[in-house]
Amino acid sequence: MIRCYLEFEKPIEELELKIEELKRLSDGKDIDISGEIKRLEKKVKELRSDIFSTLTPWQKTLVARHPDRPYTLDYINLITNDFIELHGDRKFSNDPSIVGGLAKIKDLPVMIIGHQKGRGTKERIYRNFGQPHPEGYRKALRLMELAERFKKPVITFIDTPGAYPGISAEERGQAEAIAVNLMEMSRLRVPIISVVIGEGGSGGALAIGVADRLFMLEHSIYSVISPEGCAAILWKKDGDIGIEDFPRAASALRLTAQDLLSFKIIDDIIPEPLGGAHRDPKGMAEKISDYILKSIEELKAKTPGKLIEERYRRLRRIGSFKEESASALS
Amino acid sequence: MPWFKKTKDIKTERKVKIPEGLWVKCDSCREIVYKKEIDKNLKVCPKCNYHFRISARERLKLLVDEGSFTELDVNLETGNPLGFKDTLSYEDRIKENQKKSGLKEAVISGDAFIKGYPVSLVIMDFSFMGGSMGSVVGEKISRAAEHALEKKQPLITVSSSGGARMQEGIFSLMQMAKVSAAIRRLKDNGILYISLLSDPTFGGVSASFAMLGDIIIAEPKSLIGFAGPRVIEQTMKQPLPENFQRAEFLLEHGLIDMVVERKNLKDTFAKLFELLL
Numbered sequence: 001m002i003r004c005y006l007e008f009e010k011p012i013e014e015l016e017l018k019i020e021e022l023k024r025l026s027d028g029k030d031i032d033i034s035g036e037i038k039r040l041e042k043k044v045k046e047l048r049s050d051i052f053s054t055l056t057p058w059q060k061t062l063v064a065r066h067p068d069r070p071y072t073l074d075y076i077n078l079i080t081n082d083f084i085e086l087h088g089d090r091k092f093s094n095d096p097s098i099v100g101g102l103a104k105i106k107d108l109p110v111m112i113i114g115h116q117k118g119r120g121t122k123e124r125i126y127r128n129f130g131q132p133h134p135e136g137y138r139k140a141l142r143l144m145e146l147a148e149r150f151k152k153p154v155i156t157f158i159d160t161p162g163a164y165p166g167i168s169a170e171e172r173g174q175a176e177a178i179a180v181n182l183m184e185m186s187r188l189r190v191p192i193i194s195v196v197i198g199e200g201g202s203g204g205a206l207a208i209g210v211a212d213r214l215f216m217l218e219h220s221i222y223s224v225i226s227p228e229g230c231a232a233i234l235w236k237k238d239g240d241i242g243i244e245d246f247p248r249a250a251s252a253l254r255l256t257a258q259d260l261l262s263f264k265i266i267d268d269i270i271p272e273p274l275g276g277a278h279r280d281p282k283g284m285a286e287k288i289s290d291y292i293l294k295s296i297e298e299l300k301a302k303t304p305g306k307l308i309e310e311r312y313r314r315l316r317r318i319g320s321f322k323e324e325s326a327s328a329l330s
Numbered sequence: 331m332p333w334f335k336k337t338k339d340i341k342t343e344r345k346v347k348i349p350e351g352l353w354v355k356c357d358s359c360r361e362i363v364y365k366k367e368i369d370k371n372l373k374v375c376p377k378c379n380y381h382f383r384i385s386a387r388e389r390l391k392l393l394v395d396e397g398s399f400t401e402l403d404v405n406l407e408t409g410n411p412l413g414f415k416d417t418l419s420y421e422d423r424i425k426e427n428q429k430k431s432g433l434k435e436a437v438i439s440g441d442a443f444i445k446g447y448p449v450s451l452v453i454m455d456f457s458f459m460g461g462s463m464g465s466v467v468g469e470k471i472s473r474a475a476e477h478a479l480e481k482k483q484p485l486i487t488v489s490s491s492g493g494a495r496m497q498e499g500i501f502s503l504m505q506m507a508k509v510s511a512a513i514r515r516l517k518d519n520g521i522l523y524i525s526l527l528s529d530p531t532f533g534g535v536s537a538s539f540a541m542l543g544d545i546i547i548a549e550p551k552s553l554i555g556f557a558g559p560r561v562i563e564q565t566m567k568q569p570l571p572e573n574f575q576r577a578e579f580l581l582e583h584g585l586i587d588m589v590v591e592r593k594n595l596k597d598t599f600a601k602l603f604e605l606l607l
Contacts, residue, residue: 170562170574173585174556175541179537179538179540179541182506182538186511203506203533203534203556206506209507210511223500223503225494225496254412263411265500315511316508316511318508321409321469
């Protein structure tokens with residue numbers, strides 16, 4: 001299997017190649033080097049654990065965008081059975097960069113919706129690199145309203161660089177589509193659980209992310225702007241941004257799951273397998289499924305009115321400001 | 331080689347010195363226009379009808395009955411939740427903008443009367459950090475919406491913004507959901523919300539409250555959209571169509587109700603109130 005290693009994983013790659021070579025050498029031969037292999041495997045594990053426990057925000061950004069990272073449809077296939085995909089916004093077209101449909105998670109019927117990136121050039125283009133047009137957001141809302149009418153919880157998976165910045169998207173009202181989703185999700189009468197599985201790219205991510213429970217995978221990111229975009233605004237010189245500025249911007253934006261938990265924006269972090277979700281998609285999917293089921297269990301007893309009121313309070317308290325008493329000034 | 335060498339004659343320079351800001355170049359038609367003429371014309375270019383950006387205070391004067399405005403939530407001040415620092419710390423950046431604009435934040439809000447109709451009013455000011463929406467802007471808009479609901483009076487917002495405020499990161503992003511949720515409550519309770527879009531309205535502001543008006547009005551030629559034109563040009567790698575993201579373009583695409591000239595705004599609001607309330 002050809003694996004894709006990130007720059008900072010080079011020492012891991014070297015060791016793993018060595019192990020594979022040793023395995024090939026010993027294959028069918030008498031020489032017993034299993035002891036040596038075991039020793040190296042233990043070393044790889046330690047190395048990986050070291051590297052992944054101290055990832056910088058920029059390194060996490062790269063893991064979150066890793067080409068092997070499981071996408072929405074991977075998780076849907078791993079945690080549900082009988083997924084029935086539903087298509088189209090009934091207005092303009094079907095946007096393949098957002099997928100959604102009905103399925104069961106351990107016998108529990110749910111509506112699952114998520115951004116979908118593509119694997120391989122052809123599918124990536126088909127999925128528009130996970131950047132939705134307005135019709136994608138309108139499809140998502142249509143499915144959520146369907147779930148509401150039949151009292152099914154809504155699960156959303158967030159994984160997008162952002163909403164598509166193109167002429168067609170503007171012509172069809174990208175801003176309006178996102179705004180309407182934010183507004184309508186705030187009053188949906190069924191539980192909404194959102195999980196950031198990779199990249200949470202600004203408004204395009206939030207547009208399916210107004211939720212009663214919001215989780216992030218350990219190495220996922222969620223930000224108002226990409227590190228590249230932030231660096232371009234702050235440090236662009238002579239029309240060029242140095243790639244050395246991206247790590248700086250990633251750190252400044254405080255976009256990691258750990259940051260967002262410390263800000264109390266998210267409810268919890270879902271731990272990833274050692275080396276990232278793509279090293280063990282099945283194990284990752286099981287954990288995600290556990291968090292979803294636990295949340296539904298907590299939320300299902302609440303009346304729609306209570307659910308909506310609590311969702312409103314969750315949003316309403318977000319903000320960093322101080323207020324001097326008016327009397328002190330007047 | 332230039333034919334003539336530029337010589338600096340300080341004496342003459344002093345003699346012909348023109349007071350600064352007497353003439354203005356129109357952002358739209360590039361004509362040089364006498365500033366006083368523009369000021370007299372509600373900051374609208376007499377040559378091409380381009381509506382210049384105006385400050386929140388100037389906007390207030392144009393829209394509400396004289397002396398009827400009571401400002402609310404004056405004392406909100408943003409924190410620096412990310413500990414953000416570029417060349418300046420975010421705190422200093424705010425101070426710099428406060429000094430430059432004479433405002434505490436990118437938005438003013440309060441109660442006012444428009445031709446006798448009581449309204450809750452929110453006006454953004456582009457000169458304060460590009461009218462960007464951070465925690466304070468989001469909080470003031472949410473409070474204004476809640477206040478409108480409480481007093482059962484319409485909410486009017488006037489937007490002029492580049493979008494969410496990067497310096498507050500995820501806190502800014504979440505303001506989009508917060509204000510949209512507050513707007514939803516108005517709709518649930520039969521409170522009218524009119525959104526006026528002025529040049530420019532983009533990003534996290536257009537993708538939240540600004541595009542949620544029961545009625546959406548834009549000033550002529552205002553640039554309005556989700557992604558900025560430069561970003562789109564980079565993605566598309568082709569020149570943008572003429573008039574792209576101008577108010578008239580949005581009208582043509584069914585995204586706003588009407589384009590109204592500055593001088594007619596107050597009457598338009600009053601007419602709408604008369605018909606709806």
